[in-house]
Amino acid sequence: MSGFPQRCLDCLVRDTALCSSMDDQELATLSEIGRRRVVHAGAVVNWAGDASTSCANVVSGALKLTASTADGREQIVGLLYPGDFVGQIFTDQTSLTITSLVDTDLCVFPRAGFERVLDEHPRMERMLLERTMASLQEAQGRMLSLGRKSTRERVASFLLEVADRTGSRDETGTIRVHVPISRGEMADYLGMTIETVSRQLTLFKTAGAITYARGDRDCTILDRGHLEAIAFPDR
Amino acid sequence: MSGFPQRCLDCLVRDTALCSSMDDQELATLSEIGRRRVVHAGAVVNWAGDASTSCANVVSGALKLTASTADGREQIVGLLYPGDFVGQIFTDQTSLTITSLVDTDLCVFPRAGFERVLDEHPRMERMLLERTMASLQEAQGRMLSLGRKSTRERVASFLLEVADRTGSRDETGTIRVHVPISRGEMADYLGMTIETVSRQLTLFKTAGAITYARGDRDCTILDRGHLEAIAFPDR
DNA sequence: CGGAACGTTGAGCATAATCAACGACTGTGG
DNA sequence: CCACAGTCGTTGATTATGCTCAACGTTCCG
Structure with a gap:
């Protein structure tokens, strides 16, 4: 069956990740560039400052996003769960360290390829926009907490x-x-x-x-x- | 001159706001639904909890975005300057209070109409996505500041x-x-x-x-x- | 058994909040 | 013109919140 994404058929987050904005046909193009990767608990997926060369969907497990000062103080700026999108696209350098909290499955895409898919799939771009806005709103709530509570x-x-x-x-x-x-x-x-x-x-x-x-x-x-x-x- | 956006021609933020993703032709559709509004210093543009019925570009001046607790503590979660986009789209209720810091000119759009324009102008949607991601990154830096500095x-x-x-x-x-x-x-x-x-x-x-x-x-x-x-x- | 990682608890301290007073400036009304 | 209140910023005294440093118990491994 040509290009039909076998791996995606029984994916745990087929209906919650960005993929849910695509039908089975469209998914083929995304599936082609995606690779599954297992990250064991505690492993660093990305260091702040690394080149931004890939992004991913969280399939299972959990990740933390941390920002840090030059002298080593750390602030967790986000927790990610199955279905969430990870990565800093449209920028060449990452600003956050990503660490897995437990054994975690990712569906990883090269950034360039993912951006190309995004160009061609407005529904997915819209979904990403909505999610980014939701993350921003969450961040605003956390600024209130950190600053005033x-x-x-x-x-x-x-x-x-x-x-x-x-x-x-x-x-x-x-x-x-x-x-x-x-x-x-x-x-x-x-x-x-x-x-x-x-x-x-x-x-x-x-x-x-x-x-x-x-x-x-x-x-x-x-x-x-x-x-x-x-x-x-x-x- | 049919639909040519006279008001936009000499707009101060024609080349920095979301509009810069549109050519003069396209701009006509956006211009049709936009209205200029002057907000004097100190005025509240939107109260947290209000229905989200409009959004805008900042043309001149400055705004603050504040989140607050039920007992009145306030945290400014963002400052907006000319060229910035304001508003919470894709959601029916606002979560932030918006106040002008100085006399401010806005180019206001009804939310529904703006979302429709967004549907039809992928370059503008892309620009909004990139800006939202930039705002999120800024927010992450501020979480680090508030939490750890x-x-x-x-x-x-x-x-x-x-x-x-x-x-x-x-x-x-x-x-x-x-x-x-x-x-x-x-x-x-x-x-x-x-x-x-x-x-x-x-x-x-x-x-x-x-x-x-x-x-x-x-x-x-x-x-x-x-x-x-x-x-x-x-x- | 020994060591490491993690969580809890205590004592003391430092940072920043609170409470208070005051000076400078603005606009209002007599 | 001056007296007045109101707003804003500064400064001081005091307090409290949360951090630092330290000790100790538990669990998990090697």
Whole structure:
């Protein structure tokens, strides 16, 4: 079957990634230039400053995007999940370091080829535009958090954010949440130190709003209202 | 002369705004739906939460984009200058308050009409995509600043930023800078208080890196290297 | 068993916020 | 013309938030 993208047929993100803007016919052109790549946990996919030669869709797993100062301070500026697009196109140099948080599958495209496909597929370009705008809006919310919220508010917001993305609610109203990152990464995401993250979590646990086993990345939200009241103070 | 956009002919941003992606012919369709609007200093152009019914190009002047918490804390998430595009398209509700910093001319389009023009003009859509990506990258840099830099570093970076955008250098190497915003707005931009901004500026003045008349928005950078060393510490 | 990585907790400290007072400048009204 | 209030910026004193430094417990591996 000529050019029919076998690999794409059973792809986990066929209907959520940028590919979902293409029909099976169109997908052939994209499929031709894409290659699957497995990235093991903790590996750096791209260093800030590298030439921008490729981009990708996240198929499974998770990535973090970090910006850093010359003296080594780090800020996580984004977390990416299956279906998300990664890469800095239309520019020759990257500004972010990309690291996998867990074993991750990528569908990688050479940048030049991807840009050519984009030229010819307005629906995909539109989808990318909408997603870029959504990322920008998310970034604006995070600027508000980083600039104006207390550490307590930021930790509470973060837990709710993760709960909304991946949490599963049981019949008693408790929400099981898997926090995909370490304390250190939470700190880098929230613009604070490991110690402060740990202390704030302990305070929430003491207050009965959450529980978790010591050092564990699984967390149960017992009192969502409590966290919401802290994350979004009305006055 | 059929549909030839008279108003656009002598437009100050004909060659820098999104319009620069269109030839005179194409511009007619955009011109038809655009209307000039003058916004006086301090006026709110849009409140966060309003329906997203229009968008615009900044023709002259300057705008600030602010995000805020329910209890009134504000963070400036962007400053817009002539040639910049304003508005949240592809979404029905706005999330940002837009305020003019000085008397500002806008070229306003109804959102629906603008989106239709975008559908039909891939070069303009591409330009908007590139600009949105640039805004996102800028936002990522600001997340790093807000999350990981000291107030001193942030104020120094800000002065350099403004100098690079609008500063004029004279023969002795000093740079005249007009800071387009009040101390309060600098604080909102940099995620700190008015008092801290003032103190950091005083420190730079005392150190001989800058001068300014008390309370003035015009500032002279005497020692760019000093500010750079503070803004970008190497170790 | 030893070491490394990670998380927690405590003590002390520094940075920046808060609270307060004051000076300079602007525009208004007497 | 001056008195006045209002806004904005500066400066000082005090407080609190969150960082730094340090110690220690746990878990996971070799």
